[in-house]
């Protein structure tokens with residue numbers, strides 16, 4: 001067998017092993033949160049607005065995933081900074097005028 005064919009066979013075997021490991025990981029970690037889910041639910045997580053099982057799954061993910069932990073820490077810092085700004089009251093017509101403008105821009 002030519003060396004190139006042996007090389008491609010090795011690549012396919014490695015890809016197959018990676019796929020099997022991924023499937024086994026999903027099978028044994030069904031309740032676990034993945035990175036997309038953690039980032040999508042990060043606001044609810046910080047506001048403690050999640051069911052206990054989901055919150056636990058996210059905490060478990062954060063303890064093993066540095067990039068998600070950094071994402072959630074940055075979001076928490078940003079929320080903390082923004083909460084220190086004084087609240088601004090808007091005119092009573094603000095909501096209606098924004099919604100009207102959105103409707104016009106959709107056309």
Ligand SMILES: [Zn+2]
Nearest residue numbers: 034035065068
């Ligand atoms: Zn992650």
